Amino acid sequence: MNSNLGRLTGLTGGLMLALYTGLASAAYRVNFQPPVTRIAGEIYNLHMLMMYVILVIFCIVFGVMFYSIYAHRKSVGHKAAQFHENTTVEIIWTVIPFLILIGIAWPATKTVIDFKDTSNPDITIEATGYQWKWGYDYLKGEGKGISFLSTLTTPQDQIHNLEPKDKHYLLEVDNPMVVPVGKKVRVLTTAEDVIHSFWVPAFGIKQDAFPGFVRDTWFRADKEGTYRGQCAELCGKNHGFMPIVVKVVSQEEYTQWVAEQKKKASALAEDPNKQWTLADLQARGAKVYAANCAACHQATGKGLPPTFPALDGSKIATGDKAAHINRVLNGKPGTAMVAFGKQLSDTDIAAVITYERNAWGNKTGDMVQPAEVKAARK
Numbered sequence: 001m002n003s004n005l006g007r008l009t010g011l012t013g014g015l016m017l018a019l020y021t022g023l024a025s026a027a028y029r030v031n032f033q034p035p036v037t038r039i040a041g042e043i044y045n046l047h048m049l050m051m052y053v054i055l056v057i058f059c060i061v062f063g064v065m066f067y068s069i070y071a072h073r074k075s076v077g078h079k080a081a082q083f084h085e086n087t088t089v090e091i092i093w094t095v096i097p098f099l100i101l102i103g104i105a106w107p108a109t110k111t112v113i114d115f116k117d118t119s120n121p122d123i124t125i126e127a128t129g130y131q132w133k134w135g136y137d138y139l140k141g142e143g144k145g146i147s148f149l150s151t152l153t154t155p156q157d158q159i160h161n162l163e164p165k166d167k168h169y170l171l172e173v174d175n176p177m178v179v180p181v182g183k184k185v186r187v188l189t190t191a192e193d194v195i196h197s198f199w200v201p202a203f204g205i206k207q208d209a210f211p212g213f214v215r216d217t218w219f220r221a222d223k224e225g226t227y228r229g230q231c232a233e234l235c236g237k238n239h240g241f242m243p244i245v246v247k248v249v250s251q252e253e254y255t256q257w258v259a260e261q262k263k264k265a266s267a268l269a270e271d272p273n274k275q276w277t278l279a280d281l282q283a284r285g286a287k288v289y290a291a292n293c294a295a296c297h298q299a300t301g302k303g304l305p306p307t308f309p310a311l312d313g314s315k316i317a318t319g320d321k322a323a324h325i326n327r328v329l330n331g332k333p334g335t336a337m338v339a340f341g342k343q344l345s346d347t348d349i350a351a352v353i354t355y356e357r358n359a360w361g362n363k364t365g366d367m368v369q370p371a372e373v374k375a376a377r378k
Helices: 002-017 023-029 039-070 088-115 251-268 280-294 321-330 345-356 370-377
Strands: 123-130 134-140 145-148 176-181 183-191 197-200 205-209 215-219 227-232 243-249
Touching: 123 176, 123 205, 134 183, 145 227, 176 251, 183 197, 183 205, 197 243, 197 251, 205 215, 243 251, 280 345, 321 345, 345 370
Parallel strands: 123 183, 176 243
Antiparallel strands: 123 134, 134 145, 183 215, 197 205, 197 227, 227 243
C-alpha cells in the first residue's frame, strides 16, 4: 500500500507541476507556501492527495447524478421507479467510503506521528508569546544562554498609510530567530499573558502557546533563507502586529552569530547600582515607551479608554513611585496591563517609569533608579 500511495502521490505532484507551470511564483496565493522541511513536504503532499481524492469523488457523484437526471427524464418516457430499499446499494455506499477513509488515515497518521516526534533535538529554543512580541531563549545547543525579544519593525507611517508598504509589510522584526540549516530544532511554546500561536507555514509547524503551560514542536530546515510566520491566535488589539521571522543560516554563520550575541550581551550588561541623570533616563525611557507601551497608551499618553487608560494625569503616573514600579513589573490581573518584569531590564523599567512621570502633563520631577526596580523584584 505504501508503494502504491507513494506512486500516487508522485503522480499527483507531477500533474500539479505540469498544470501550474508558469504560475509557481504566485502559487502561495492559492496554496501552501513552498515547503523547506520534510514535515512541511509531507503535509503538502497529503493536502494535494486529499484534493485529488475529493476531485475524483466530486466528478463521480455529480457525473452519475447529472447522467441520471438527463437519461431518465420524464420527457423521454421514463417513469420514477418505486422501491424502498436496495441492499446492494446500501453495502456499496458504506464500504467504498470506509475504504477511502482507511486510505486517507494511513498517510495522515504517519504525518501526525512524525510531526509530534520532538525527541533528540540539536537545539532547543523557548518561544514565549507576549502582547505583542516574541521572546526567544536558547536552552540547548551552541547558543545556550542567548535570550532576546523580537519586535515588529514596520514603520508606523506604513501602518497608517502615510508611505508605501514594502515587500515584507508587518512581517519584519528587529531580532529574528537564527538557526543552522540541517539541524533539528525543538521549539517550546508558552505565553505570559493570553493564548498565542507559533506558526511558520514554510516549516509546517503551528503550536499554540498557553500561559502557564509548555508545549513543543520541531523543524529541520533543509534550505538556507529567511522564513516568516505570524501569531495565529486572536491575542488582542495588536494581534496582526506580532510576526515570527526565522533566519536559517550555514553552521559557520550560526557559530559566528552565537559569538556575536554573547559578546553583545556582555557589552550590554549594566550595573544596576549606576546612578542615572533625569535627562538620560527620560531619553532612554522614550525609546522603551515607544517600543512597548505606545501601542496601547498611545504616543500622546491619552490611551484608549476604558480598555487602555490614559497615563497623562493618571494616579499611577503621578502618585506613589512604589505603586508605579509594581504596576509595570507585575501588571494588573484581569486587565490588559501585562507584566513587564520578564521582558525588560531594571534599567529599562526605571527609564520608562521616569519618562511616564515626566512626559506630557506629568511634570513630577521624579526619577526612578535601576536599583529601586531591582529591590522591588525581591
